Amino acid sequence: MTTERLVAGDLAPKFTLQNQDGDKVSLTDFRGRKVVLFTYPQAFTPGCTKEACDFRDSEARLTAAGYTVLAVSADPVEKLARFKEEYDLPYELLSDPDHKVQQQYAAFGEKQNYGRTYVGAIRSTFLIDEKGRIIEPLYNVRATGHVDRILKKLAA
Secondary structure (H helix, E strand, C coil), rough: CCCCCCCCCCCCCEEEEEECCCCCCEHHHHHHHHHEEEEECCCCCCHHHHHHHHHCHHHHHHHCEEEEEEHHHHCHHHHHHHHHHHHCCCCEEEEEECCCHHHHCCCEEEEEECEEEEEEEEEEEEEEECCEEEEEEEECCCCCCCHHHHHHHHHH
C-alpha cells in the first residue's frame, strides 16, 4: 500500500479503469486537458453523495476554468451507473474495486473516524495539468464546501 503522498510537480500515476457504462477510461485519454480527479469512499453515502452533487453543481464553473472532472471509488460499475443516473452526475465515475489507483495516489490507507482507526479510501482531490502533472494534491478533504475551495484556488 502506497503511503507516500503526491506533491505538486509529480507525474500523476497513469491508470485505466471502467466507467459507469463498463467502458475503459484512461488518464492519458485526457492528455492536453486539465483534470480534477476526486476519490471518494462509497457511492450513496451521505458525505459522498453531497460531494458528488457539489461537483455536479459546479461542473460548469470547473469546465469554464478548463477542467474535466473524473471521480474514482471502489464501487462496482453497476452501482456507479445507478449513482450517476439517480443524481444526474455529468462526469465519468470510475470503478477501482481493488483500490489500486487510490493506493497509487495515496488516497487509500489508515484513517480515523469517531476515534476508531481503520483502513479505507481517503477523500482526496487532485488537480492535474495538461501534461499529466499534479498541480495540487488535496488530501483528507471535507465533502461539504470542498469544491468552492477548489474554485477559489483556481480563481486566485
